[in-house]
Amino acid sequence: MSTGKRLRVLAIAEAANPEWVSVPLVGWSLATALRDVADVHIVTQVRNREAFLRAGLREGADFTAIDSESFARPMWKLAELLRMGDGKGWTMVQAINALSYPHFERLVWKQFGTNIQGGAYDIVHRITPLSPTISSSLAGKCARANVPFVLGPLNGGVPWPQGFEAERRAEKEWLSYIRSAYKLLPGRGATLRHASAILAGSRHTAKEVSAGVADKVIYLPENGIDPARFNRAAAPGGPLRGAFVGRLVPYKGPDMLIEAAMPLLQSGQLKLEIIGDGPMMSALLEQAKGLEGVSFHGWKPHDEVQDILASCHLLTFPSIREFGGGVVLEAMALGVVPLVVDYAGPGELVGPSVGLKVRCGTRAEITRDFAAALTALADDPSGLPAMSQAARDRVQSHFLWSQKARQIAQVYDWVLAGRSTPKPDFFGMSEP
Structure with a gap:
């Protein structure tokens, strides 16, 4: 009215x-x-x-x-x-x-x-x-x-x-x-x-x-999304690069991510940027010991998170309990393609044109499916640019x-x- x-x-x-x-x-x-x-x-x-x-x-x-x-x-x-x-x-x-x-x-x-x-x-x-x-x-x-x-x-x-x-x-x-x-x-x-x-x-x-x-x-x-906070465009280069952003706690699955990515990290086909801190930090450092392709950044302010995210192709985020999934939107706003578990907030935000989802199963199943998705993208990343643009467009039109x-x-x-x-x-x- x-x-x-x-x-x-x-x-x-x-x-x-x-x-x-x-x-x-x-x-x-x-x-x-x-x-x-x-x-x-x-x-x-x-x-x-x-x-x-x-x-x-x-x-x-x-x-x-x-x-x-x-x-x-x-x-x-x-x-x-x-x-x-x-x-x-x-x-x-x-x-x-x-x-x-x-x-x-x-x-x-x-x-x-x-x-x-x-x-x-x-x-x-x-x-x-x-x-x-x-x-x-x-x-x-x-x-x-x-x-x-x-x-x-x-x-x-x-x-x-x-x-x-x-x-x-x-x-x-x-x-x-x-x-x-x-x-x-x-x-x-x-x-x-x-x-x-x-x-x-x-x-x-x-x-x-x-x-x-x-x-x-x-x-x-x-x-x-506030465009004043997230206003970069992703421009990744080199091998496939993924980012994890969040508290380092079990339900967000950073250990599942490292396990899933292990063969690609060892072969140099993938690099991971881990942004955040929490009680799992020491265990994750031990898990990633000897892997040159994993970088741990700790907590970063918004502008620095944006800089690191914008250097990545993917938001690799296997969390199994997110209500809203704000970090997914932040990645999409930059054109960073989300790879998430199809459950709750991230699962609702990520459609087939803007990102990738794996079924919410057991820890072993999520790890296996993340590994398969990462391997497929490392072998053929040609679909990423279209998803990147679609993700940015989706944020502009709705978020x-x-x-x-x-x-x-x-x-x-x-x-x-x-x-x-x-x-x-x-x-x-x-x-x-």
Whole structure:
């Protein structure tokens, strides 16, 4: 229902920070991109305030920082204690966040409830948290005020594949065994019923939340690309070169990659660039001992990651549990062809024209299939240039943050039209 007048949007992004990565960067990128298609006021947590100011946003005019630290900080410390290791126990962190986040929304309503009820906003859009396990009291309050409430993108809860119990235990994911119990928590059903539109960041999440509300669930992967951050074009030379980018942990499979690549590394037909750090580093160094074709770079800032990636033909990424797969999009944006496991986020982002996928089987099967794919490419790399260009084109047409903002603007129009027009379908619910 576009009338030419810019919509007034209250964007709730508790986690949003341009100087961090993962969820906060998604929250920041999407919330600020929406400012190009609507008059957006961003509501975030006070811990992000200084980064917003450094980025040039004006407090009070462009954003409001809500101070929920009196409750959020001790809960975060509890989550850090219970997760039993840096970067581990993600399900536990989300469970604790589900307990602390409602306080943030109560403070948001206290400050903005009167304006919402008075019609100051056309849309209220909760961007983060991304987890589908965290309900929203704002959904019902907005519904009673007759203001559409958009939820998402939501993503998470991808099951651990069979045969990877050791990796699951290594990540301290004890709570994941009973994760589905969140569906019984008070408020979840009401949140979904009262939302005017629900953006699902993965097809798995779309199916998980769609019971009874499928008519308002829209598949929209949450990750996007900022051309200012990833603006190079891959120009690899010499023998086939692959890159792994991520934490060096068992479920991301860097050891499977090295094992699969071993014959090609030994023959000089392949080189690997390993970007990242983590608890597997020493074991991987031992595994690659004597192999001249493997380089370990450790953690690198975004600009240096881009430089290394752009020297490669392939993103060789055998991770078996990625919700969003942001690194896959980053590689595609550079024209680096992804070789991934056909499961969860990476499997949804990589279609046959832009990359290669192997079936998600056992560790032995994934290693075998990665070895076969790498051998085939080393023997005949002639198909890579076309896939490289198709990958770049795919990002430009669907995954720039500016494009995602325009997609969400279409969702806003659909909602404001009373969902009387066909539901937006940007990617389809089949193959990407």
